[in-house]
Amino acid sequence: MAQINARHRENCDTNRICSGYCCTQIKNFSVRVGRTEILKDVNLHLHCGELTALIGPNGAGKSTLLKAILGEIKHEGSIIFAGSNGENSVKPKVGYVPQQLEFDTAAPVSVKNLFSACMGKRPAFMKTSGQITQKVTECLARVQGEGLIDKRLGALSGGELQRVLLALALEPVPQLLLMDEPVSGVDRKGLEVFYEIVSQIREKYDLTIILVSHDLDLVKKHADRVVLLNKTVILNGPPEKVYNDRKLHETFGLSGIIGDSGNKGPS
C-alpha cells in the first residue's frame, strides 16, 4: 500500500496526472475580507487516502481555508476533484467536521434525531423506521460510537461529540473530508482515539482528508502530509521533512516547540 501511495504521489507531483487514482486540487485560493488579505494563492494537490494536516500559527487562515472550500466564505480560485475513472473538473463531495460545534447544550435533540434529520425525508420527531435506526447504528459503529445513539447531543463529552460529528460527515461517504480539530474540551486520550479512528477511516474509504491540527505530536504520528499555512502555503511535504525545516520554527516565532513531547504547539 505504501509503495502504491508513493508511486501515486510521484505521478501526481511530477506530471500532474493521476491516472488510475483520484485527487483533489486546490488552485489559487485567495480570500479577502474587506481590505485584509487572509489567504493568498493557496495551491494544494491532495491524493485520496492521504491525511493532510494543516498547521500554522493563530490567524494563519487555517479555518478560513476550510470554510472557503466549503463555500461558506467567498474566495477566488477553484477546487477540482479528479476521480479515478477520469471524471474531471467536478467539485468534490465534501464532508465537514466543525471545530467546536456551538450549539445549545440544553436542546432536546438526540444523536438519532441528528442523523435521521440528515438521512431521511420523514421528520425526525416521528418514529424512526428500523431501517434508518440500523443505518444510524452502522454509521456510529464507524467511529466506535454505537452506544451513543439515544444520547442527547448536549450530554455527550467533547470527544464523543467529535466522533458523532465525524460519523455524520461520513454519511454519505464524501470525497474530501474537512476536519477542524477541537482546541479544547477533548482530553488527550479522547484526541488520540479520534486520530486513530481518522487514520483507519482514511485507509478504509480512500478519502482525502484535510485536518486542521494544533497537536504537532499527533500530526507527526498520523499524518501523511503536513502543510504549513500562514496566509499562503509555506511548507508542504511529509512530516519528517516539514518538521526539520527552519521555516517551521520561524513561522511559529519560537524555537524548541517541536519535539518537546507532550507539549501542545501554539494553537
Place this chain on the structure above:
Amino acid sequence: MNQIYGILNTILPFGWLEYDFMKNALLAVLLITPVFGILGTIIVNNRMAFFSDALGHGAFTGIAIGSVIGLVRPAWSAVIFSIGFSVLITIIKNRTKTSTDTVIGVFSSAAIAVGLVLVTSGGYSYNSYLVGDLLSIAPAEIGALFLLAVLIILLWLVFYNKVLMVSVNISLAKSRGINTLAVELAFTAIIAVAVTIVIQWVGLLIVNSLLVLPAAAARNVSNNARQYNASAIMISVFSGVLGLVLSYYMDTATGATIVIISAVIYFITLAMRKRFA
C-alpha cells in the same frame, strides 16, 4: 358552523359551552394552541424568543398603517408588513456582525414607535390590539385560522429536518447543502403571519408568551425531538383549554389566563428538570 356547534353540544355538554361565543373561542383555541406549540419549539430551539416578540410589535405597526390608509381589515396590511419586517430583520441579522438582540431591539422599538405615532395621529383606538379578546372571534375568522393551521402543519412536516439542522448549527447545516438563509426566511415569515393573525384576539402584550412558554416547559422534560414536540403541543393545548374554561368562570381576560397556566406548568417542569437531564 351549526353542525359543529351541534357536535360540540353532544360531546361536551358543559355549562361553559352553552354560548356560541364560547364554542367559537374553544374552536379557535384548539386551532391556535397546537400550531403555536409547534412554532414555539422552533422559536425556542433557534433562540428566537426575542425575535418573535419583535414580530408582535411589527404586526402592531402593520395594523396601524392599515387603519391609517383606511383598509376595512387592517389585518391584511399587517400580515404583509410583518412578513417584510421579519425578512428584513433576518437578512440584516445574517449580513452584519452586530449582535442579534441589538438588531432586533432597534427594529422592534422603531416599529412600535411608528405604530403609536400613526395610531395617535389618526385618533384610532388601539387598546384592542394591545390586550385582545379571544371571545370576540367570528366563525369566518375560525375558517381563516383553520387554513393557517393546515398551512403551518404542512410546512412543519416538510421542512422539519432542515429546521432542526439549522437550529443545531448553521455551519453544519450549510455543509450538508441546506440553504440556511432560505429556511430561516421561510420560518420567520410563517411565524410573522401566525403572530399577526392571532394578535387580534390575544393582544400584542401576551402573544409571545403563548408561543414561548409551552416549548420552554417541554424542553425541561424532553431528551429528544419526539418528546419535545409531543409535550410542547400537549402543554399548549391543555393550558389553552383550561385557561378558556377558567377565564369563563372567573371572568378574566382569556389570553392572560392561558398564559398564567402555561407559566405555572413551566415552573413545575423546571422543578422536574433534574430527573431528565
